[in-house]
Amino acid sequence: MFRADDYVKVESLGEAYELCKKRSSLVIGGMVWMKMTNVTKRTIVDLSGLGLDGIEETKDAFSIGCMCTLRQLETHEGLNRYFGGIFKECTRHIVGVQMRNCATVGGSVWGRFGFSDILTCLLALDAQVELYHEGILSLEEFAARPVRRDDRDILVRVIIRKDGRRAAYASQRNSQTDFPLIACCVSNLGRHWFVSVGARPGRARLARLVEDDFDTLPRLAAEAAGAFSYGTNMRGSGEYRHFLAETYTRRLMEQLRGRSVKRQ
Numbered sequence: 001m002f003r004a005d006d007y008v009k010v011e012s013l014g015e016a017y018e019l020c021k022k023r024s025s026l027v028i029g030g031m032v033w034m035k036m037t038n039v040t041k042r043t044i045v046d047l048s049g050l051g052l053d054g055i056e057e058t059k060d061a062f063s064i065g066c067m068c069t070l071r072q073l074e075t076h077e078g079l080n081r082y083f084g085g086i087f088k089e090c091t092r093h094i095v096g097v098q099m100r101n102c103a104t105v106g107g108s109v110w111g112r113f114g115f116s117d118i119l120t121c122l123l124a125l126d127a128q129v130e131l132y133h134e135g136i137l138s139l140e141e142f143a144a145r146p147v148r149r150d151d152r153d154i155l156v157r158v159i160i161r162k163d164g165r166r167a168a169y170a171s172q173r174n175s176q177t178d179f180p181l182i183a184c185c186v187s188n189l190g191r192h193w194f195v196s197v198g199a200r201p202g203r204a205r206l207a208r209l210v211e212d213d214f215d216t217l218p219r220l221a222a223e224a225a226g227a228f229s230y231g232t233n234m235r236g237s238g239e240y241r242h243f244l245a246e247t248y249t250r251r252l253m254e255q256l257r258g259r260s261v262k263r264q
């Protein structure tokens with residue numbers, strides 16, 4: 001069981017950062033994941049009073065506050081209109097609405113969980129993260145870093161630029177609300193393809209491909225899926241995951257190109 005002696009609802013990010021410099025303090029999101037752990041902390045730091053629970057849309061970008069819930073991603077009209085409904089698709093299988101009303105974007109991205117649908121989706125959109133201390137960096141770089149206990153920074157928001165890309169998402173689960181067996185997100189901008197695959201079962205990673213005149217979508221999908229490693233666990237074998245990643249990547253590419261999706 002997760003335990004903490006003290007709870008502080010901070011009034012500024014500066015206050016949160018100062019508190020989090022101590023190893024005995026921990027910033028929390030919705031606490032949905034934390035409550036499943038055996039971690040014991042002196043102080044938990046709550047960011048919910050800082051107005052970071054919204055999704056802002058401007059002419060150039062979407063800015064998603066760290067305390068925004070997964071349910072907000074799922075139901076946000078602007079995000080889903082711009083990105084072809086992928087935020088609904090990548091969240092709708094995560095446990096249930098009540099849980100998605102609590103789990104936050106900050107906790108989901110910071111945690112860099114191998115099974116994360118959210119990380120898989122955001123990676124293919126070439127999103128950026130804003131950290132309080134370090135500033136803005138690409139999600140791809142952030143996601144590649146190990147999750148270290150001594151990293152005391154705070155994830156403030158996720159930024160997705162409106163660069164005109166189209167995107168599609170798919171996951172496969174052994175049962176409706178289980179962790180994914182594989183999660184794939186593909187986006188396309190002209191000749192550029194961005195393919196992220198998560199739940200391999202390792203953490204989502206991104207492959208970037210540039211299409212030439214002789215490429216076919218099956219060949220590109222095979223190249224993208226071949227860029228990752230796959231492992232075996234109780235949900236499925238590495239070989240099966242590789243097959244699924246290639247199949248879903250091809251289908252998503254075909255969907256984005258407006259071709260019929262041929263089932264295998």
Ligand SMILES: Cc1cc2nc3c(=O)[nH]c(=O)nc-3n(C[C@H](O)[C@H](O)[C@H](O)COP(=O)(O)OP(=O)(O)OC[C@H]3O[C@@H](n4cnc5c(N)ncnc54)[C@H](O)[C@@H]3O)c2cc1C
Pocket residue numbers: 026027028029030031032033034035036047066070093094095102103104105106107108109110111115116117118119153154155156177178179180
């Ligand atoms: C039973 C169960 C099933 C799940 N299934 C899925 C699934 O199928 N797909 C999927 O994508 N996800 C799944 N999740 C994960 C879930 O979607 C969230 O990602 C997870 O709960 C973390 O979000 P949270 O708000 O609860 O974070 P918390 O539990 O509060 O925090 C998680 C970690 O992030 C840190 N943190 C939180 N916010 C910040 C911040 N702003 N800055 C710095 N660090 C921060 C905390 O210190 C902690 O280390 C599942 C979770 C559970 C419990």
